[in-house]
Amino acid sequence: MTTLDEAAIANLVRDDLAHLIHPQYYAPDHESPVIFDHGEGVWLTDVRGKRYIDGLASLWNVAVGHGRTELAEAAAEQMKKLAFANSYTGFSNVPAIQLAAKVADLVYEDLTGVFFTNSGSESNEGAFKAARFYWNLRGKPMKTRIIARERAYHGGTLATTAMTGLPAFWKYFGPFLPEVVHTRRPDNIECDCAPNTDGECAHWLEAAIEREGAENIAAFIAEPVKGAGGVWTPADDYFVKIREICDRNEVLFIADEVITGFGRTGKWFALERYGVQPDILSIAKAITSGYVPMGAFIVSEQIMSALQQLPSDARFMHAYTNSAHPTAAAVGLRNLRIIEEERLVENAATMGDRLGGGLRRALGGHAHVTNIRNLGLIAGFSLVKDAEAATSYEVSEGIGRQVARHMREEGGVITRFVGDQIVLAPPLVIATAEVDQIVGAIEAAVRSVTGN
């Protein structure tokens, strides 16, 4: 544990500004950064010794909390024995085999084949390639397009940036793959669907399939809860309808559970709640709780058996040096054991109820808050000028930024804002007092910033 003096911190800030290109880089964000030193459970401590609750599990990923020596030990043991060996043609390693079997056991019953990646972006990129590859094997090479959703976040590679339905991520990076398209509100929509919390319903997918032609579409990709786009939860029957539409149109359904996988919503995987299974599942983040990078895409028995019986002139030529990395796999195995032994999926359900209930009690009916939503330990709410009229704050007014700053500086809680949405996803190890502290910090921040 290191506490630094102001001169040492100034040197770090200078070097950071000079050399470190951060994710989503905008230099002024880094003029007075919080520089973290250590963490324990849901707590993070910066180099000045100030403590914060990590209200977003860092980036929705540190499920088992910070400072878990079991994971450090699992990594060290594996590194001492065999830090890395490649798993290309004809080679394998013990932890990767064990983790693939464990993951196949935990995920939806129909899914059996696991391809390990290093990130959520790589998982989605690979899922897309696997979908195209599968349709070629099935003699349908025209099925190349992918439909994604508005406000979705799927990653930072070129294809996954295109899938992302947040225009802020596109500026100056185009042109993108023309085969990536998005759902949008159909003209003249008349339906009695209960909408998702961001207004979308299953008819948006039907309309997109009609527009593009089912014969051209490889897959539909969706996060069960849209995360980085502002935490938007689905209507109870939305994914049941999505599954039916995909089946009827021979479109593969890719569930991006990079955030929701491994317990976040109070179920091991979010679609369990609706009795729905995807054809391909993307995961990352909580598989190792962020202690080392790892992800995977997992394919259905049907796709797996197609891959196991490739014609002699075809090979699934998709690879990363670090696929099935033994050290990452050893950490993943130990991490999943912690989630099971400490019953963290159940804790996410219980603490999620407490967080959602606490937010509704503290802010339900507040003049500037609307649409309070959560599914287990992923939660969000909207800041509005007038809750009854539900008019939005202009993002330029920076209301979300002000609330998040107040929470951090006065309430000791770190989280994220997405425009006017405040989003939360604390570590799954969180306890009642810490949930209550988050709710208290939010209520104080909203009341102070809105003056109400």
Ligand SMILES: Cc1ncc(COP(=O)(O)O)c(C=O)c1O
């Ligand atoms: C739903 C979702 N998919 C994909 C990604 C991309 O994952 P990564 O940043 O590990 O590449 C993220 C990252 O936040 C995500 O939230």
